[in-house]
Amino acid sequence: MTSETYTLSVNGNNYQVVDGHPSESLLWVLRERLELSGSKNACEEGECGSCTVLVDGKILCSCLILAETAVGREITTIEGLGSDAEISDVQKAFVDAGAVQCGFCTPGLIVTIEHLLKEDPNPDELTVREAISGNLCRCTGYGRILEAVRIASKNLTLQSKEEENQ
């Protein structure tokens, strides 16, 4: 069996993966080898979006990425958003809207929504619904998730206005 050693750049840090097997998905390597368990594993077929990460600025299902093919790419996981001292605006909005129930879909949704708001700080509801169509939530019925996006979007707009005024 082939054994692979390679380096992945995750959230700005280099991680060495030692004795990897070529079949391992990025999700598996993140969770089991790098102890970054924020990305969740549910379907392992790209259906649920709970493993969503950013790779070179694009949202992708980490379960569908062969880990070693991500060498040289910049990977951002839920652990890379916000900081230990302060959670991100989208994370805060999820708390404020009560958009977290069981919490399993939350990391994937937050990565997707952070990316959406970076591209389009003030999206209409249809845009939001399409943007999160690859992230399944079986608790909330999406109402509070949509509310969280509205709150985050409003706060971002306010912040950018304040920055303009300064």
Add this chain to the structure above:
Amino acid sequence: MGVIIAKSVNEACAVLAENPATTVLAGGTDLMVQANRGAHSLESVLDLSRIPELKKWTLQDGEILLGAGVSYTDLAETQLAELIPALAQAARTVGSPQIRNAGTIGGNLATASPAGDTIPVLVAMDAILQLKSSTDNREVPITEFVTGVKTNVLKSGEIIESIRIPVFEGPQEFLKVGTRNAMVISVVSLALVTDYLEKKLRVGVGSVSPVPFRATAAEEFISQEFDWEDKGHLSEKIINKFSELVANSIKPIDDHRGTADYRKHAVGVLAKRALERVCVSERS
């Protein structure tokens, strides 16, 4: 040999020539599902996702030369969507934003699933695939490329380099039926392409047979009946006849996604809807 990330088509072909048993990886949206289930061991992988030439497309002499590595997201971008709208519509129905960022047109073709969403569009448009190996280049029409359920004519050591797609003048539609909008596998799909220059309507049907095909009897009928001067007007009777001919062109099977009867009914509805939209979009 583990994982090799090819940087050029030539490098990829050289690697394949030396290691013919290597698994070729494009967007990973099919292959990784198999690997995660343990159904496909990936001891040796050739990754095509970082070959810049495969991600490009050009327009020349009324024809698009589309790199096999172009993603569904890129297919739906404005410029391509204006030139080949049915393909953009098909790309936009695939999976979710995450899947559309990863999956490629070349991967859709190589996987050759009967439900592959881009295939009925390419069939309707008479697209031609350019295949390449370290020793050979050849062109294969899409209808000859897919040979059955998940089988194709790719030889050992060969990859899909690009797809030649004619640009047609006139409106186009791609429609599919599934259980919902996002993350859905087609139960029936249909592409309708008008060709004002040749005065022909082209119909590709997917998900109802091992290989997507052209509904030729329906095409001949509607190409005759279509008002090529006014371009918009068609009577109810003609639209219904067209729908019936498309429905009669398929011999679907019962499976877990739908019954043969349902598919026959649904393809007729799609044919009618696509034709009405093609007329409407011309009028508006």
